[in-house]
Amino acid sequence: MxxxxxxxxxxxxxxxxxxxxxxxxxxxxxxxxxxxxxxxxxxxxxxxxxxxxxxxxxxxxxxxxxxxxxxxxxxxxxxxxxxxxxxxxxxxxxxxxxxxxxxxxxxxxxxxxxxxxxxxxxxxxxxxxxxxxxxxxxxxxxxxxxxxxxxxxxxxxxxxxxxxxxxxxxxxxxxxxxxxxxxxxxxxxxxxxxxxxxxxxxxxxxxxxxxxxxxxxxxHNAFPSDLFRTYSDKPFTIETRNRFKNIIAFGAAKLDDPVKGLTYAIDALNILMNEAPEIAAGSVAVFFGKTDRDDLFHKLRFPHLACGTINDHTVLHQLLVQTKVILSTSLYETLGGTLIEGMSAGATPVSFGRGGQTDIIDHKVTGYIAEYCNPRDVAEGIKWALAANLDREKQHETILRRFNANDIALRYLSLI
Missing domain, CATH: 3.40.50 (Rossmann fold)
Structure with a gap:
């Protein structure tokens, strides 16, 4: 056949x-x-x-x-x-x-x-x-x-x-x-x-x-890049559009899962707060996902919002369209769906490279691969991503080429 x-x-x-x-x-x-x-x-x-x-x-x-x-x-x-x-x-x-x-x-x-x-x-x-x-x-x-x-x-x-x-x-x-x-x-x-x-x-x-x-x-996993385009009719919130120049988004199904490495993200953002106050002044970190801990962000001094789980795709898309940096500090990641979603919407990914993230990100071309478990290098990656100001449509096109659903289905069929 x-x-x-x-x-x-x-x-x-x-x-x-x-x-x-x-x-x-x-x-x-x-x-x-x-x-x-x-x-x-x-x-x-x-x-x-x-x-x-x-x-x-x-x-x-x-x-x-x-x-x-x-x-x-x-x-x-x-x-x-x-x-x-x-x-x-x-x-x-x-x-x-x-x-x-x-x-x-x-x-x-x-x-x-x-x-x-x-x-x-x-x-x-x-x-x-x-x-x-x-x-x-x-x-x-x-x-x-x-x-x-x-x-x-x-x-x-x-x-x-x-x-x-x-x-x-x-x-x-x-x-x-x-x-x-x-x-x-x-x-x-x-x-x-x-x-x-x-x-x-x-x-x-x-x-x-x-x-x-x-x-x-x-x-690779199939990804519907048409659902995460680089534009949206409405902002995530009026506040984020009017008050903040830069949104740094961090998402996970369960934010307090130790594998997601949230403490490294918090440490990196605090480094920026201490050493690059001009970045912190115009930025906000937006965290989305479930958590059972009320004290999860009590050590974070960087401006931030905790949104809980976002179940509405339209709302998530609105957030990612406004996002400059999609951040992941997962200790292990088989591929990295949130990075793909963010990059498809035009954001620049910053992540560790212990896993499938290197199949998504070309270091200092489409994003930044930080040294493993090094929050200072994560902070450097965020600074690089904000300064690089990558073309959002090109980011989207990269995801479209690599994770097109029909191409991936054809590859599976070729194994039969």
Whole structure:
């Protein structure tokens, strides 16, 4: 079959529209439709009314399997609730290989399918059907024993074991090593085609003991750049338009997630407040995202606004159109959706480079890659971005070229 022939594609995902991995999967489905192919999502949690998105199983079955996996983890991590959702075992999942859409499909696109969506045993059954299986790595779970991000742990370079997330239960032959063995058996007996969403994810996979011998293709996430153009009919707020020359925006689903590195952003902004008061005088830092902490910004002396979660796309677009600098100090980032959104709207990104940010930013050309965990260099990056005054339309065009949804869909089809 050639990529121009009409195909039936099934995309597997835990959610339809909740979370970054789900959203980009949904965008890929829509891009496949635009190219004339049949594409449907099978999901554990459905929130949209799109008829091409289908929820798996019944509510009691989903609930039981979800609780079963989480309970199994709790029993093996010393009943540590704090890290409960930082790991997954794929010990339970839904019955997918018998689904009518899967039986008719020409190919199966597997995305983020943890938390009882697809078990490792079910993945084996899907692969045994003889259809092309393309598995997109939205985090590190495919290459580790059980964790979604290894952070500073290097055990995944061997065979896992002694897992930091298992606390008193950690041991050379612990749960992480046992799941590593199950993944090894699955990968050795199947022809799964792995996709990394950034070159950083690919490099991590090639360093890992599970995937170092596998062919891995880098395909970036699809991005609807037409939704984040460089102009808007209305300002984010009248106050921001009239009072501030420069908006520095920082966004995350959960601002107080340690991985987002907010303290480095706060330290960098305070350095600017101390050493470049002329910048602070005409600027405001706008933070958007959820937080459970009332004291999150109590050390920040730079002028700022905390907006909470912005669910309205129009409002977010209005903010980004006014934004001069889109700032990220994430310690790890598989790609960096907020940076892409901001840059598409014309902002200049400033970020650390530990992750997929380097696939988005060309240092001192389209943005600034700061030295890792160095707030002073982040401050320098903000100063550079404000002084560079990059052409906003060219920023948008860069995103359009790199993350065009139809081009990305064609790259996926070429793997079938």
């Amino acid at each position: 050639t990529i121009m022939e009409k195909k039936r594609i099934v995309l597997l995902s835990h959610n339809d529209l909740l979370g970054g991995a789900a959203i980009v999967t949904y965008r890929l489905m829509k891009a496949l439709h635009e190219l004339g192919h049949e594409a449907d999502m099978l999901v554990f949690n459905k929130t949209c009314d799109n008829p091409h998105v289908h929820q798996l199983g019944t509510r009691p079955v989903r609930g039981w399997r979800f609780i079963s996996e989480r309970a199994g983890i709790m029993m093996r991590n010393g009943f540590n609730r704090r890290d409960l959702f930082k790991i997954s075992t794929a010990s339970t999942g839904m019955n997918i290989h018998r689904h009518p859409l899967v039986k008719k499909a020409d190919a199966i696109f597997v995305n983020w399918v943890n938390q009882s969506t697809v078990s490792l045993k079910e993945m084996q059954r899907i692969c045994d059907m003889g259809k092309p299986v393309i598995w997109t790595m939205h985090d590190m779970w495919c290459m580790t024993g059980i964790c979604h991000h290894a952070y500073s742990c290097s055990n995944y370079l061997q065979q896992c074991g002694d897992c930091p997330y298992l606390g008193p239960k950690a041991a050379p032959g612990d749960l992480s090593h046992k799941i590593w063995l199950k993944k090894k058996k699955l990968y050795d007996s199947t022809d799964i085609r792995f996709v990394a969403v950034s070159n950083w994810v690919k490099q991590c996979a090639h360093n890992s003991s599970l995937l170092r011998d596998k062919d891995i293709t880098v395909i």
